[in-house]
Amino acid sequence: MNMPCIKRLISSSLVFFALNPCSLLAQQHAEQNHAHYVVPKDSLVRQKLAQWQDIKFGLLMHWGTYSTWGVVESWSLCPEDEGWCVRRGPHAANWYDYKRAYENLQTTFNPTKFNPERWAVAAKDAGMKYVVFTTKHHDGFCMFDTKQTGYKITDPKTPFSTNPRSNVAKEIFGAFRSQDFMVGAYFSKPDWHVPYYWDPYFPPKDRNVSYAPKKYPERWQQFKDFTYNQIQELMTGYGKIDILWLDGGWVRPASTIDSTISWQRTIPYDQDIDMARIARMGRSHQPGLLVVDRTVTGEFENYVTPEQSIPDTYLPIPWESCMTMGDSWSYIPKENFKSSRKLVQTLVDIVAKNGNLLLNIAPGPDGEWHEEAYGRLKEIGAWLRVNGESIYGTKPVAPYRQKQWAFTGNGNATYQTYLPTDGETPPATVTLAGVSSKTKVTLLGYSKSLKTRSTPEGLVVSLPEPVRQLLTNQPAWVFKIQ
Template sequence: MKRTLLRVAFGLLLSLPTLAQQHSEQNHDKYVWPKDEQVKQKLNNWQDIKFGLLMHWGTYSQWGVVESWSLCPEDEGWCERKGPYSANWYDYKKAYENLQTTFNPTKFNPERWANAAKQAGMKYVIFTTKHHDGFCMFDTKQTDYKITDKKSPFSSNPRSNVTKEVLGAFRQQGFMVGTYFSKPDWHTEHYWWPYFPPKDRNVSYDPKKYPENWKKFSDFTYNQIEELMTGYGKVDILWLDGGWVRPASTIDSTVSWQRTIPYSQDINMARIAGMARQHQPGLLVVDRTVSGEFENYVTPEQQIPDHYMPIPWETCMTMGASWSYIPKENFKSARKLIQTLVDVVAKNGNLLLNVAPGPDGEWHEEAYQRLQEIGKWITVNGESVYGTKPLAPYRQGQWAFTANGPSSYASYFAGESEKQLPATVSLPMPNASPKAKVTVLGSSQSLKTAKTKDGLTVTVPEKLRQQLPNQPVWVFKITS
């Protein structure tokens, strides 16, 4: 499929569940640049930091099932119900919601997460305050379906207001912090009204026909977001999921999942964003997939665009196979994760990498190991990532290109069995000066170069090749 710079179709690669399972296609030609100077400044800062952490966590981790989606009465693979209650949806929903009474993550230690993320080179965090199931990981006053309610055994823990603890721990390490919040809420009767049992992920009644019900839901949403914007310190990003909750005027009938939205579900984003920014000046608002002024950056899911995109964007991707905790996770290799980061940055994006805590409040140890490995690479090569801008030709074969001031960086992706740099490499940079100084990050040694019509041929001494073995990406620094 051919793609223009501002119009990209992202196909779902995985049959496993995704954050919202709605991002099979997105049209970005409607991107609206922010006008608010504080928002523009924060967006610039966010684009410079490149690498963030996302965490999906809720009562569902106790069953090791997909986040929220097993509640959804759709005949889709990611909505499949399993276990002793699966035969009857009503029994299943009751048992699922009863997980609140056993959720007790006594090993919860957000400082360990923040330290591990910082050492890996991550610089912002998005935490799931509420997923589609409606269970709140913060001390909301709008519902008792929350971790701080007395029905939850963890409510007696002094750190029971989990969102506050997480944001505080990461903020202490200098992170930008953000709140994931699901616009749809499958617990409140004002969205899935019991009078009309739900048929799918959407509101179970026509908001136009029952405006009082919809107003109650809209106010409920507004009030919860206001709580997050006022009781949790400085917040940098409001990351909204559940793109089927949107005005009818924004539905794009050329996008398959949007064609299934039966009603206009307008929660008045102008009102929400205005309130949120009154409390949090410069706040980035990410109303995912709803193109316009409240989608400050776009969020391809489990996908990387195949080329440079000139708008702000972020690939959100799982470190393993699942967004939520599963007992035996299949984590991507550090090599794969580092190459993904470099690929994304060269195309003008950020990488938001998801790690899922378990029911005890801990990550898999393997997740910590992956972050350590990434951190070792970042310590040496971070200057080719942070604060850089993409440099044409952006991505070409095994190469990715970035620049920062007078320095350009050509990142060489190691092949599966490639343990050492080649003795000679050809940098496809036809505009490079024949007098440019070329080094490999991790060494200060200037390398011998020869100008060609396609760029520079660089000779890598054997001793240097042996000094820098087994790298997922080797970075050449070119200084004019």
């Protein structure tokens, strides 16, 4: 991700996590950005953005050679003294040895259980409607058949290159597209493998380019062309692409650096890669393409992306919380998956505040997810099949979120969704605020009418015993008001 929002302490068999303040910074960016949000001028982009806002729920996948070691994605290569950059293992003492060993993972990466159709079907059954896949993370290893570098899954050095499905990005996009998903390509702007970014002559000190672009403009131009050419490959050889999701927000023009955000204050150079040229090219091949230049406020951030966090209040601009189903963005052998209750309530909370949820699941080195992830998706899908009309195609309704209630509507009806605590017993009555006695109230998933009475506090709805039994252990209870 742009900045890992979890510190990792990696031992031989266990990974432990603690919250990092960067999740708060991602939220601050989202909340500050709404005053500076630039509405796209292109009508096709606006049309696609509206379509994306209606579908609410997507899948993100971080996958690369790092899954072999079960370590943080890319960041252990970064020579910064931060918890998420800590190196472990036999090569940890020397950064150069570690980088060689890390990049040598290419020669053993062989995910023979790769089956994107299983992922696509499971995601569709869960109610997900778009996918964003990591075509390249900061380490520079390409999960697509680029012609710009040999550091890729289709290179002969990689055992999986002999597999007929070795161009995994193309296979994933095709599998999800066949299930009617919108398709997004995650792409890291920084590339810690290519010599045009981390020049071997100048050892890197941190995540940034290792030389001064202004002093070596020819070198920086090589990097800009390399980046442009790789994105052009993705825009021309991988079918219909709906979203270009760009990570690595320190690669940005100096004029866009926000000095009130701590990590941006550490960016030492102007790292302008000419986003106007990239966006123009992308949209020439993919009309209406959404460009998400994460954290770089302006015309190329078509929606904002708070990371591992949810804004406190409704935001009037397009936004998406990218969050992990477990604790880690990348595969670890033993995950701590959030409960389906937590995940459903997270989706409801986000939608009531005008956002989308992009939920990350990480494939392992064999090309499979943890089986537990499939179980979580099945449980989320069961709830959405009954209650999805309160999510898809809706808009937030004031007061948006109030205590344990979330409010949405679609023009024909409004929905008041109650988020019970774990183990909370359904009561004999609930009170719906701001609802008159002339309205019709139903409970999604229950076919019979409910008795109501008007009070100064709102409409009191009686819940008979069969309803209370139905609601027991449900992650959220949705009342439809017409």
